[in-house]
Amino acid sequence: MRTRYYSKVSASRSPRTRREMSEQEKQPLDLALTVNLERLQTVYTSCSDFIVRKFAIGGQMEAAVIYIDGMSDTNGIDKYVIAPLMNAEDAEGANLSQLAEKRIGVSDKRIVSTLGDCIGAISNGLPVLLRDQEAIGLACGLIKWEQRSIEEPAAESAIRGPREGFTETLRVNTSLLRRIIKSPLMKLETITLGEYTQTKVTIAYIEGLASASLLQEVRSRLGRIEIDGILESGYIEEMIEDTPRSPFPQLLSTERPDVVCASLLEGRAAILTEGSPYALIAPISLFTLLQSPEDYYQRFWVSTVIRWLRYFFAIMSLLLPSLYVAVLTYHQEMVPGSLLSSMATAREPVPFPALIEALMMEVTFEALREAGLRLPKQVGAAVSIVGALVIGQAAVQAGLVSAPMVIVVAITGIASFMIPRYITGIAIRMLRFPLIILAGTFGLLGIMMGIIAIVLHLCALKSFGMPFLHTIATPKFREMKDILIRAPWWALDTRPQLYDDQPVSHRQPVKQATGSGQEGES
Amino acid sequence: MQDKDTILPIQLSFMLYPTVMATGFLVLPALGSLYAPYDFWMSSILTMIPGAITIVLATSLHARFPGLTIIESGQRIVGKVFGKLVGLLYFFYFLHFTGVISREYAEFVKSSFLFDTPMLFVSCSLLVLAACAVRGGVNVLSKSAVIFAILSSLPLLFLLLLIPDLNWTYMLPMLSQGVVPVLKAAAVPQGWVSELFLMTFFLPYVKDQKKAKQSSYAALGVIGISMMLINLVVLMLLGPDTSNKMYPVLVAFRYMSVGGFFENLEALLLAMWVLGNLVKQSVCLYATVITFSQCFGVSDFRSFAFPIAILAAVFGLWDLPNIAALHTLIQKVSVFETPLFTIVIPLLLLLIAWMTGRRGTNQGGVNG
Numbered sequence: 001m002r003t004r005y006y007s008k009v010s011a012s013r014s015p016r017t018r019r020e021m022s023e024q025e026k027q028p029l030d031l032a033l034t035v036n037l038e039r040l041q042t043v044y045t046s047c048s049d050f051i052v053r054k055f056a057i058g059g060q061m062e063a064a065v066i067y068i069d070g071m072s073d074t075n076g077i078d079k080y081v082i083a084p085l086m087n088a089e090d091a092e093g094a095n096l097s098q099l100a101e102k103r104i105g106v107s108d109k110r111i112v113s114t115l116g117d118c119i120g121a122i123s124n125g126l127p128v129l130l131r132d133q134e135a136i137g138l139a140c141g142l143i144k145w146e147q148r149s150i151e152e153p154a155a156e157s158a159i160r161g162p163r164e165g166f167t168e169t170l171r172v173n174t175s176l177l178r179r180i181i182k183s184p185l186m187k188l189e190t191i192t193l194g195e196y197t198q199t200k201v202t203i204a205y206i207e208g209l210a211s212a213s214l215l216q217e218v219r220s221r222l223g224r225i226e227i228d229g230i231l232e233s234g235y236i237e238e239m240i241e242d243t244p245r246s247p248f249p250q251l252l253s254t255e256r257p258d259v260v261c262a263s264l265l266e267g268r269a270a271i272l273t274e275g276s277p278y279a280l281i282a283p284i285s286l287f288t289l290l291q292s293p294e295d296y297y298q299r300f301w302v303s304t305v306i307r308w309l310r311y312f313f314a315i316m317s318l319l320l321p322s323l324y325v326a327v328l329t330y331h332q333e334m335v336p337g338s339l340l341s342s343m344a345t346a347r348e349p350v351p352f353p354a355l356i357e358a359l360m361m362e363v364t365f366e367a368l369r370e371a372g373l374r375l376p377k378q379v380g381a382a383v384s385i386v387g388a389l390v391i392g393q394a395a396v397q398a399g400l401v402s403a404p405m406v407i408v409v410a411i412t413g414i415a416s417f418m419i420p421r422y423i424t425g426i427a428i429r430m431l432r433f434p435l436i437i438l439a440g441t442f443g444l445l446g447i448m449m450g451i452i453a454i455v456l457h458l459c460a461l462k463s464f465g466m467p468f469l470h471t472i473a474t475p476k477f478r479e480m481k482d483i484l485i486r487a488p489w490w491a492l493d494t495r496p497q498l499y500d501d502q503p504v505s506h507r508q509p510v511k512q513a514t515g516s517g518q519e520g521e522s
Numbered sequence: 523m524q525d526k527d528t529i530l531p532i533q534l535s536f537m538l539y540p541t542v543m544a545t546g547f548l549v550l551p552a553l554g555s556l557y558a559p560y561d562f563w564m565s566s567i568l569t570m571i572p573g574a575i576t577i578v579l580a581t582s583l584h585a586r587f588p589g590l591t592i593i594e595s596g597q598r599i600v601g602k603v604f605g606k607l608v609g610l611l612y613f614f615y616f617l618h619f620t621g622v623i624s625r626e627y628a629e630f631v632k633s634s635f636l637f638d639t640p641m642l643f644v645s646c647s648l649l650v651l652a653a654c655a656v657r658g659g660v661n662v663l664s665k666s667a668v669i670f671a672i673l674s675s676l677p678l679l680f681l682l683l684l685i686p687d688l689n690w691t692y693m694l695p696m697l698s699q700g701v702v703p704v705l706k707a708a709a710v711p712q713g714w715v716s717e718l719f720l721m722t723f724f725l726p727y728v729k730d731q732k733k734a735k736q737s738s739y740a741a742l743g744v745i746g747i748s749m750m751l752i753n754l755v756v757l758m759l760l761g762p763d764t765s766n767k768m769y770p771v772l773v774a775f776r777y778m779s780v781g782g783f784f785e786n787l788e789a790l791l792l793a794m795w796v797l798g799n800l801v802k803q804s805v806c807l808y809a810t811v812i813t814f815s816q817c818f819g820v821s822d823f824r825s826f827a828f829p830i831a832i833l834a835a836v837f838g839l840w841d842l843p844n845i846a847a848l849h850t851l852i853q854k855v856s857v858f859e860t861p862l863f864t865i866v867i868p869l870l871l872l873l874i875a876w877m878t879g880r881r882g883t884n885q886g887g888v889n890g
Contacts, residue, residue, distance in 0.1 A: 330635075333786040444789050445635060445644075448796040452651050452670075459665035460658045473665035475532050500528070 025116030033062055033132035039115060040066060040122075050122075053077075057099065058088040062132040066118075071125030073144035080105040081129060081140055096134050104129075108141025123198060147172070153255040153277075155422055160297045165255045170200050170274040176257040177204060177272075181264065191222060193236070197229035200274040201236065204260070209267040209495070211502050217464055218269050218282065233273040233280050240282075242462045247427045250463040252281040252288055259293045266496050267505070283466035283498055286458060287483050290314060292420035295486050303486035310418055317415035318428050321358045322439035322447050324408045328354040330443030349399035355440030357401055361409045362432065364391055369413070466498050478504070529724055531733035533664040535741035536671040538718055541805045542573075542745050544674065544798035545626050546714045548769050550749065551756040553710045553853060555764035558703035561696060562764075563753035565708035570746045572865065573715035577738045579868040580718075584725040586875055587882030592722045592868060593816040595882060599875045608867065609817035615863045616810040617830070621837030622851065623806060624649050627799050628838070629845050634772060635792055645835045648796065652804035653831035656811055657824045660727050663808060667801045674798030677791050678748055681755045681771075683780055688758035711749065713856045718742060719864035723809045768845075807831055 024043075030036050037052060044050040049069040057063050063085065065077055084103040094102075100109055112118050112128060113136045121128050121139035129138040150172065153165030166173045174188050189203045203218055221240040230236060233253060241250045254260060255277045260270045263281045271280040281288075290310055295303040327334055328343070335343065350357060368387040372380050392410075395401040412432070419425040431454060438446030461468035471479040479496050481487035495505045529537075554562030580592075587595035593612060597605030628645035636644060655663050697704070721738055728734040756770045759777065764770050775788040811830050815823035842848050875881075 331789045334789050336785060442636065442639075444793045445631060445796060448793050449647060449651065452648075452797065452800050453654070455669055456651065456655050456658065456662060456666055459655075459662045459669075467661075467665065469665055469669070473668050474530060475668060 025114065025119065027115050028113055029115060029118065029130070029135045029137060031133055031135050033064060033130055036115075036118075036130055036137075037064060037066075040118065043115075043119060053082065055082055055086055057085045057131065058090070059086070064130050065127050066122055066130065067127035067142075068122055068125065071143065071145050072127045073142040076106070076142040076144070077127050077140075080142070081127065085129075096129070096131050096136060096138055099131075100129075100138055104138070104140065106140045106142060110139045110141075112137045112139050120198075150176070156254060156256050156259075156293070156420070158256075158292070158294045158297070161294055162256070162258050164257055166257060166272075166277040166279060168275050168277055170202060170272055173257070173272050173277075173279070174202060174204070177261060177264075177270075180257060180261045181206070186264065189219075191219075193222065193225050193227070194230040195226070195228050197231070197275075199230040201230070202272040204264060204270040204272060204279075206264050206267070209265065209505070210269050211267065211499055213499070213501075214267075214269055214283065214464060218271070222271070230273060231275060233271065233276040233278045236271060236273060237280055242464065243460075246457065246461055247430055248286070248458070248461060248468070249289065249421075249423050249427065250282075250284065250461065250468065252284045252421070253278040253423065254281065255279070256293060262293065262296065267498055267502075283462075283464035285463065285466065285470040286468050287471070289421045289424040290419060296489075300486050300488040307486055310420070313415035313418045314428065317412050317419070317425070318432055318435065319447065319451075320412050320415065321362055321408055321432060322435040322450075323444075324405070325354045325358045325436055326439035326443045326447055329440060343402075343404050346404055347402040350402045351400075353440070354405075355436065357405050358408075358436050358440070359433070361391075361401060361405055362412070362436065365409050365413055366429065470498070471496075474500075527660045527727055528729060529660055529664045529727040531728055531730055531737040533668055534721065534724055534728055534734055535737040535744075537664060537667040537724065537801065537805055538721060538738060538741040539744060540667065540671045540674055540798040540801035541720055542714050542717055543748060544795065544802040545623050546711065546749065547678075547752045548630060548771055548795070549626070549849070549852070550711050550714065551753050551764055551770045552767055553849075554707040554753065555757075555762070555770075557706035557709075558699070559762040559765060560693065560698065560757070561704050562707040563693075563750055563757055564697075564704050565711060566746055566750040566753055568704065568708040569711040569715045569749070570742060572712040572861065573718050573742045573745070574739070576716045576719040576864050576868075577721070577735070577742060579865065579872060580722040580725065581731070581735050581738070583868060583872055583875075584722065585731065586872070586880075588731075589726045590882050591726060591812060591816065592871070593813050595875075596871055598882060599871050599878070599880055606817055608871075609813060611867075612863060613810065613813045613817055615859070616806060616813055617834055618837050619860075620649075620803065620806040620810050620831075620834040621839075622842075622848070622856075623799070623838075624803055624835055625838030625842060625848060626852075627796075627803070629848060630769065630795075631792065633768070633845070634788070642835065642839065645838055646832065648800060648803060649807070649831040649835050650828070652800055652807045653827040655800070655804040656808045656827040656831075659824070660724060660808075663804055664724075664727075667805075670797040670801045674794045674796075674801070675748070677775070677787075677794045678751065680778065680787060680790075681751065681774065683778055684755055684759060684774060687777065688755065689761070690758055692758050692761040693754075709857050710853060713852075713860035715742070715745065716860050716864040719868065720805055720809050722868075723812050807834065810834065 024039075030039075040052075051067055051069050053065045055063055055065070065081060067077065081104055084105065085099065088099065088103050090102070097111065110121070110126075112121055117139075118128050118137055125143035125145060126139040127142055129140060147169045148167045150164050150167055152163045156165075164176060166176065177186065177188075183206070185207045187205055187207055190200055191203075193199050193201050201222060203215070203222070205215060218240075222236070225236065225239045227235065227239070237249070237251050237253065238244055243250065252259075252263070260279050260281060264270060268281050268283060271282070273280075291307070295307060298306075328347070332340060347354075352360070368383060368391065372383045372387075375383060392406050396403045396406060416425040416429050419428065435447055435450045438450045442449065458469050459467075459473055467474055470476075471483050476497065478494055482492060482496065493507050495507060497504050551562065554565050558565065583592060583595055584590070587598060590598070593605075593609040596608045599605065600608065624645040627648060628641045631644050632639065632641055655666055718738065718741070725731070725734060752771060756764055756774055759774055760767065760770055767773050772788050772791065775791045776786060778787050779785045807827070807830065811823050811826050814820070814826055814830060820826070842851065
């Protein structure tokens with residue numbers, strides 16, 4: 001763990017706290033230092049980490065530095081605030097801001113004038129300097145807290161592509177974005193959410209690319225959130241989705257800055273949350289969830305083929321077990337004779353109907369996956385041994401499960417892991433269970449009913465007003481090149497048209513640098 | 523961020539194609555073969571004429587009364603009382619029509635796949651899903667139609683696998699009995715193609731009317747081509763025996779064998795065909811529900827989707843004791859019934875509007 005210093009904190013609007021406190025907070029600071037300190041003491045009663053350091057400016061004027069232990073840089077306070085002020089000889093008659101200009105060696109200084117401002121600054125780790133006979137305070141940007149260093153994103157690894165992932169610190173995350181998109185047109189609007197946690201949430205977008213109505217909608221949906229605390233961006237995701245009851249995620253969560261930047265460049269908006277390495281991106285379509293950032297870094301042929309493979313296996317992970325059940329139970333004639341006989345031999349000792357067998361195996365697989373995920377790494381290996389040997393090998397030998405069923409379950413599992421977004425894979429895997437039951441009761445017809453219901457749901461689904469089946473169900477041939485295939489970069493010359501009322505926007509003419517350089521294009 | 527209900531012209535074609543083809547391609551070859559055993563494939567070309575007429579009627583009615591369906595413009599043309607009467611006729615026609623197609627679907631599923639499942643369950647299960655689509659409004663309807671239409675027309679490509687087994691001599695002798703049998707054979711399919719008139723309920727939502735017209739003609743063209751393809755494949759495979767089969771296309775699919783590995787693909791046909799049928803049923807159900815709400819001046823059509831769907835299922839069972847009765851209905855009654863509602867009445871309305879010079883305002887209440 002490394003420690004980083006950040007001396008700037010974005011301008012936060014006066015924070016909301018519990019309602020009974022809000023009246024008191026609006027009060028301006030008093031002239032008398034003792035009154036101010038008393039008020040703060042009452043607010044922070046029984047807060048053992050609340051520290052008031054009293055001293056005298058220039059040996060005469062009483063003053064105090066108030067901060068929260070562990071969130072502010074005490075060394076810095078001593079060195080740049082208290083020491084220079086105590087030694088100030090010209091303190092006589094000078095007011096706080098004049099003093100600060102001359103004596104306090106801190107780059108970020110802000111005037112706080114109400115009790116609420118004071119509390120907001122202190123809680124965010126900004127030490128506040130108060131002086132007697134002055135109704136304002138000075139918040140100094142001396143924040144210092146322990147934080148995780150930038151690491152490779154754990155859930156979204158890539159062979160080729162940047163290896164930086166977001167951390168829990170909002171400011172680090174925005175700096176990661178700013179390092180990629182240096183244009184000042186990238187805007188970062190910050191609001192505070194959560195009655196108790198006072199979590200900072202930043203909306204990132206590129207002015208001119210993101211549509212005004214989208215931003216309006218993001219702001220208003222975020223503004224409507226009223227919640228005790230936000231510990232993860234998942235809280236926000238659930239509160240601002242168009243259809244929270246849908247199994248499909250309608251916002252993309254990613255811990256990769258490059259994914260966020262690519263989305264911003266396409267005119268989407270991102271929501272970054274303090275304390276969460278996951279940024280949310282809106283609006284998205286189903287195909288966004290099936291795209292990997294690496295698609296755009298690899299050669300386009302490779303990406304295109306991998307995309308097809310991914311689409312195919314996404315469908316497989318939804319349908320394969322139910323198709324197997326349906327064919328075995330109702331449509332045996334569809335299976336070629338030789339295959340049917342080998343399958344029948346394998347199934348002969350199995351006492352269960354295919355439906356029960358499939359449900360049993362699928363549930364076991366889900367349990368194994370979940371168990372392997374939550375366990376400590378050392379025990380995780382044991383789970384996979386138990387899974388592979390006991391569930392796979394032994395169950396087949398004992399005649400409880402047929403070998404083809406194990407293969408089907410294994411392929412389904414692999415197929416669902418091919419979906420680059422873990423959470424999407426789970427959504428699809430969950431939908432598999434009703435489909436298996438439908439297949440076991442009505443055969444192919446039942447599967448079709450299930451598919452119809454899913455597709456109808458997807459057709460009705462929207463992500464921030466954008467149809468979830470954008471470009472396929474509302475055919476836009478211009479955008480197919482980034483859905484059906486991954487066209488080479490020079491051909492991806494238009495941005496996706498997220499909303500119908502948005503004009504088609506062209507990327508700067510992308511030109512392919514010719515290998516020989518004879519064409520003179522550059 | 524409430525987005526408006528709009529349909530892209532291309533979505534319109536994707537909605538119209540299964541509306542005609544979904545039930546059409548199963549039974550039409552057999553019915554055509556009854557009249558012209560060697561020449562029924564030619565009837566596909568003839569049926570495009572009434573199809574084109576219905577498109578002209580629907581688009582010119584809509585051009586005269588922009589933003590209005592035939593039910594609303596009917597009330598403007600012949601007055602409120604008669605207009606509502608016409609609307610009521612349409613309502614019962616569509617209700618019966620939806621019932622019949624759902625019965626056709628149920629008969630097919632029951633006779634070929636789910637032998638013991640009650641008919642009511644089979645027809646209701648799809649109608650309820652169609653009602654879900656209708657509840658979603660034109661937005662959901664048009665989007666789902668694109669996906670389902672593409673998936674459901676895939677089996678037609680499988681028919682090409684039969685090419686090695688085809689015997690083209692079955693086409694000979696051509697027109698040995700003259701043109702009359704071909705005309706007779708075209709009588710039944712024309713009823714199907716005139717269902718294109720259902721586009722009148724979707725035209726108000728298409729922004730670009732010119733493109734809407736083009737895409738409906740495109741849909742008609744593709745319908746004609748695929749009907750001819752199916753007829754030709756069935757004719758060259760089964761010959762004059764076609765008329766003895768209930769569902770010749772199903773027989774063709776049973777016949778299929780690819781590399782000795784993929785065999786008996788009829789379950790696949792069923793699966794894909796369900797999707798096309800859903801589009802057809804939801805389009806028809808939508809027409810029924812909209813007719814009902816516009817006829818009785820109800821502003822919210824969504825709450826009627828489920829009751830009318832169940833009512834339609836019942837209409838499909840009433841007075842049709844068996845599949846023979848159903849086919850007689852299709853062969854003898856629908857041939858006249860459908861053109862009456864899709865060609866004759868619209869034509870009369872258009873003529874009256876033309877003579878009285880009535881026109882709609884540019885602002886049309888889209889949702890009745």
